[in-house]
Structures are given as C-alpha cells and as structure tokens.
Amino acid sequence: MGGHNYIENKINKYSWIRKVSAGNNKNAEEHFTDRAFWLLEEGFFAYLGTADAEGTPHVTPVIFVHDKRKIFFLTSKIAKKLKNIRENRRVALLIDVRDPLDFYNNRAVLVQGKAKPYGLLDSMMHLPTLLRVRRLLSEKYPKYQAKYAAEKSRLPGPWRTTLHFSRLLVEVSIERMSYMRGASQIASGSMPQIARASTS
Amino acid sequence: MRSSNSAAESLLKHAYFAYLCTLSVDLYPHVVPVFFVFDDATHCIYILTSPSTKKILNMKDNPRVSLSIDSRDPVNPFNNEGLIIQGSVELGYFEESSDETIQPSLASLFQAFEEKYPAFKFRGEVGLEESSEILVKVMPLKVVYWRGPTFQTIHI
Numbered sequence: 144m145g146g147h148n149y150i151e152n153k154i155n156k157y158s159w160i161r162k163v164s165a166g167n168n169k170n171a172e173e174h175f176t177d178r179a180f181w182l183l184e185e186g187f188f189a190y191l192g193t194a195d196a197e198g199t200p201h202v203t204p205v206i207f208v209h210d211k212r213k214i215f216f217l218t219s220k221i222a223k224k225l226k227n228i229r230e231n232r233r234v235a236l237l238i239d240v241r242d243p244l245d246f247y248n249n250r251a252v253l254v255q256g257k258a259k260p261y262g263l264l265d266s267m268m269h270l271p272t273l274l275r276v277r278r279l280l281s282e283k284y285p286k287y288q289a290k291y292a293a294e295k296s297r298l299p300g301p302w303r304t305t306l307h308f309s310r311l312l313v314e315v316s317i318e319r320m321s322y323m324r325g326a327s328q329i330a331s332g333s334m335p336q337i338a339r340a341s342t343s
Numbered sequence: 344m345r346s347s348n349s350a351a352e353s354l355l356k357h358a359y360f361a362y363l364c365t366l367s368v369d370l371y372p373h374v375v376p377v378f379f380v381f382d383d384a385t386h387c388i389y390i391l392t393s394p395s396t397k398k399i400l401n402m403k404d405n406p407r408v409s410l411s412i413d414s415r416d417p418v419n420p421f422n423n424e425g426l427i428i429q430g431s432v433e434l435g436y437f438e439e440s441s442d443e444t445i446q447p448s449l450a451s452l453f454q455a456f457e458e459k460y461p462a463f464k465f466r467g468e469v470g471l472e473e474s475s476e477i478l479v480k481v482m483p484l485k486v487v488y489w490r491g492p493t494f495q496t497i498h499i
Contacts, residue, residue: 190411192364192372200372200409202364203427237362237374245462255371287420294421323375 179322182252183209186238191216193227193234193258201227206287207236208279214254214315215276225260225311232257234315247325255319261312276312347488347497354412354426355381355388355499363390364409365401373397378463379412379481380455384444386499388428389452390479399434399477406431408481421491426499430483452478 189207194200201223205216214236218225228234239251259265266273281288360376367373375398377390388410392398402408413425443451456463488497 190362190374192374200364200366202409202411233371235372235374286418
C-alpha cells in the first residue's frame with residue numbers, strides 16, 4: 144500500500160538525510176538519529192510535557208524550531224508550562240508525523256531534556272540565538288506569522304509581540320531521544336551518542 | 344460560534360489521538376500518543392495500551408496524568424483548538440458494575456474502541472499479561488478548553 148511510501152517520500156525530500164543515509168556501513172545508531180532529526184524537521188507541533196515540583200504533569204502543544212542540539216519554543220509569561228519549568232526544568236517533547244493510511248507507519252520522536260527560559264539578561268546576552276530562532280520560526284511558520292500580524296488586535300496582551308519581552312523564549316537542551324514507529328519504540332539514545340552520530 | 348462545551352464534546356469524540364503525559368519518579372515527563380474513548384455516562388476517558396510500557400510504569404508510581412486532545416489548522420492558528428486535561432488514573436480493570444453510569448462494561452468499551460479505530464486490531468483481552476491490553480481510566484480533575492489564543496476552564 145501507499146502507506147510506506149507516504150512517509151519514505153517525505154523523508155527523501157530532505158537531501159541531508161539522503162546524503163547521511165547513503166553510506167553502506169551505516170549503523171543503527173546513525174540511522175535512528177537521522178530519522179529522529181527528520182521528525183524534528185518535519186513535525187509541525189510538539190506536545191510539551193512539564194511537571195510542577197509536586198509531581199503534577201501538564202501537556203500542551205507548542206510550535207517549535209530546533210538546531211539539532213536544542214529545541215526552542217515561545218511561551219507566554221503567564222503560562223502554566225513556564226510556571227512548571229521554573230519549578231522543574233525537566234521536560235519532554237513528543238513530535239509525530241502521521242501516515243493518513245496506515246497507523247503502523249506513524250513515526251514519533253520523544254525528546255527529553257532540560258529547559259531554560261530566557262530572561263531579559265539572557266536575551267541580551269544571547270541576541271544572536273534570539274535572532275536565529277526568530278528567523279527559523281518565520282521560515283517554518285510563515286502562515287502563522289502572517290495571520291498573527293494581520294490580526295494583532297485579536298491577540299491578548301502577552302501574545303502581541305511575536306518574540307522578545309512579553310513572550311519568553313525557552314531553550315531545551317536535548318538529553319535523550321527515543322524514536323517510535325507505530326506503537327513500538329525502535330531506538331533511543333542519550334545526547335552524547337546522538338551528537339556523535341549527527342556530526343559524523 | 345459553537346459553545347466551548349460542544350466543541351469539547353466534539354474533540355473528545357473525534358480527535359484521533361490523545362497525548363498522554365506521565366511522570367517518572369525523578370519528575371521527568373514522558374509524552375506519547377494514545378488511543379482513547381470518552382465515556383459520556385461516567386465522564387471519564389479510557390485509554391487502551393500495552394502493559395509493559397514506560398507510561399504504565401510511570402502511572403504505577405504516580406497516578407497523576409495530563410492529556411492534550413486537540414485539532415489543528417496548519418494555516419490559521421486562530422482555528423486551533425484543544426483540551427488540556429489534568430487528572431488521575433486507575434489501571435487495569437476494576438469491578439464490573441451493573442450500573443453503566445458508574446462503570447461501563449468491558450464489552451461496551453471494546454465496542455467503542457473498535458468503532459473509533461476500525462483499522463487497529465485490538466487484542467480483545469484486558470489484563471496485565473504481555474499479550475493483553477491494559478485499560479487506563481482517566482478521571483479528569485481540571486479541564487481547560489482553548490481556541491486560538493483564548494483559554495477557559497470547563498467541565499466535561
């Protein structure tokens with residue numbers, strides 16, 4: 144059925160994956176890393192899991208961008224997720240791509256890591272990162288950015304500026320990734336392995 | 344515009360996956376997509392999954408969970424809507440009750456799963472063995488409905 148092709152065709156759109164995957168002596172670790180990063184590239188939303196210090200979890204969708212080491216998303220200053228991150232830096236992001244024809248061909252990556260909200264001082268000190276994330280977001284979500292710009296008056300105060308000081312940037316350092324297909328976990332790795340594979 | 348409660352009802356009936364967040368003992372969150380059905384009579388969400396998974400281990404230690412159930416518009420973010428549910432779980436199957444407003448029968452739950460997910464082959468047994476499915480009952484404590492940039496607490 145077309146199920147297999149749907150995902151494979153999408154994967155093959157990414158020349159950097161084709162390039163990295165071309166070698167014959169490719170091991171499973173590298174293979175998993177390619178696929179996991181492909182999901183970070185292709186996934187439109189991430190489901191962000193956080194928890195407060197008492198152990199109450201919270202999960203909410205976010206739009207996000209990444210640079211292979213870190214994932215970035217924006218949050219309103221009054222959001223529950225930010226309050227949780229300030230109590231407990233550990234977070235998880237689930238990013239999935241669904242095959243409309245075949246459930247068993249769905250792919251997902253679970254990223255776990257430590258989150259760091261950028262305060263005013265961090266934002267000034269890391270201005271290049273901030274600008275890079277802003278560019279990545281407008282490249283990945285041009286339609287959203289256009290809608291937000293066109294309908295600014297419908298946005299509540301904390302949402303009105305797309306980036307910087309009324310919304311905060313949050314950076315997640317990737318510590319661990321698990322790659323899933325259908326309902327099974329295929330592979331997982333901690334960040335040192337992932338970094339090794341992605342730079343080789 | 345639809346009321347938030349009918350929008351919530353529609354999400355609970357028609358959204359394909361729920362994203363379930365559980366916590367490990369060291370408070371590391373874990374998020375996975377799960378199959379679910381909503382039971383009108385008990386106002387609970389039922390999840391069917393494999394027993395030997397990280398999420399089940401997590402829920403044995405900490406029964407508090409969160410679920411996100413949403414629908415997405417890739418063009419207009421103002422049309423995005425969803426539910427964020429916080430609650431607690433019971434694992435496995437609980438006592439049968441003749442009153443379905445207290446506890447739906449296993450048969451009716453399985454039927455609900457089969458109707459919602461015709462392509463998926465449920466193994467048809469519920470228990471803690473490797474070969475069976477485990478049923479997770481989520482009792483919602485707090486439900487937030489959001490659409491675009493607006494949020495409100497609702498009751499389901």
